[in-house]
Amino acid sequence: MEAKLSLKDEDPGKAWLHTLYKNSNGDPVAMKYCKTIEDCERELARYLDERVVGFDMEWLQYTSSRSISFSQFPRQNVAMIQIANESTVTLCHIGQMVAPPEAANDETKLISPTLQRIIQSETILKVGVNVTNDARRLRDYVFLRPRNIFELSDLHNLVESHENNEAKISRRLVALSRLTQLYMLLPLDKGPVRTSNWDRPVNDLQLKYAAADAYVGFRIFHVLEERRRALRPRPPLPVARIIDDLPAPIESRRLTPKEETDILAEVHGENPLGVIDASSSSPAAKKTRSKSPSASKIRAAAKSTVPPAPEFQRAALWLEDFHKKNPDAKSTNSQLRAYALWHVFEQDLDTVCRLWRDPPLKVVTVTGYIAEAIRLDKLPFKVERFRNEVYPLAFKKYLYDSLLERAELEGEGEEKQEGQKEDEGKEEKE
Secondary structure (H helix, E strand, C coil): CHHHHHCCCCCHHHCECHHHCECCCCCECEEEEECEHHHHHHHHHHHCCCCEEEEEEECCCCHHHCCCCCCCCHHHHCCEEEEECCCEEEEECHHHCECCHHHCCCHHHHCCHHHHHHHHCCCCEEEECCHHHHHHHHHHHHCCCCCCEEEHHHHHHHHHHHHCCCCCCCCCCCCHHHHHHHHHCCCECCCHHHHCCCCCCCCHHHHHHHHHHHHHHHHHHHHHHHHHHHCCCCCCCCCCECCCCCCCCCCCCCCCHHHHHHHHHHHHCCCCCCCCCCCCCCHHHHHHHHCCCCHHHHHHHHCCCCCCCHHHHHHHHHHHHHHHHCCCCCCCHHHHHHHHHHHHCCCCHHHHHHHHCCCCCCHHHHHHHHHHHHHHHCCCCCHHHHHHHHHHHCCCCHHHHHHHHHHHHHCCCCCCCCCCHHHCCCCCCC
């Protein structure tokens, strides 16, 4: 650890890693990699008696930009689940999980029984950053009911507020990298590995990255908990985040192998299964394709006579009110509507796409609308959510780099922004 601390800040070798630590017996922290249900059952039993575990997830970046039902592709949307205690980090690689015969046609059964028990346990505290987002993915894609999910930002904000004698406790999310620098005294490596194809086979560098995220959360919790217990008077531990129960499932059919191949090929930029369509270059195939409806006709057919969803109607009212208060707004109505659905009414990106039209609007289009509305009219936003959901899909990231840097330095989050005086002093909601 001392050798790491002595390195210059720009030295890539100065990154925090779980390998720097040992357990109470003096043994190095072990990393267990699982890609079968049997592996998970064997390695996860050690956590069932724990009071606190580190928790994190990885998924395929940009998966949500595909116009498919949220019930499709659990391997991509819940690609890896990491659980950590003092001595061990276990990586459950759902994206590469070998399904049991009885679950061959049901990828939602890729979560082992013991992993389900841990995630849904009321007694095991799962700690991490932006855990609500992780929990919602578990709920929406593999139909679990996550319980006792604990946000480290809440504990950090509590301790910081009391130590500095601040009257109010912030609710804003704090990046895991920042918490690591503050409490572990080393930077967390957040390089290009973060946007890996986590549903594919992984290398040692990816495994170290995944293990570090879960283990550092476990360590940060105990550092913060020690500081909370030292406060006088001692404030209570923040409550765990509440995740809504499973919504009514959306009616959907399983994709055909050809549809799955096409969509995954678009995600990965290649043909992931090596499928060759021998008929694709034939005259008959070309003739068939020439008769397919154009994109404009498909869009026209998508316009429905069904009344807009309640969320869409509320966004329209918000938009009308916004224009009254900001007659010189620079953003288009589409940009502001997307922003309202995503930020004001806290809808996830997939939901915004489905509310917009049927077939759903592309997520990359929605994120473009949101980013431009924030930039053009200096609208408030949640930094961590913007970084995780919107920024990765931005075509011109340089337009938003300064936006993020300024927001992080000023701690803006949900705080008042130009043109939004009614939000002044409001604490950031989840």
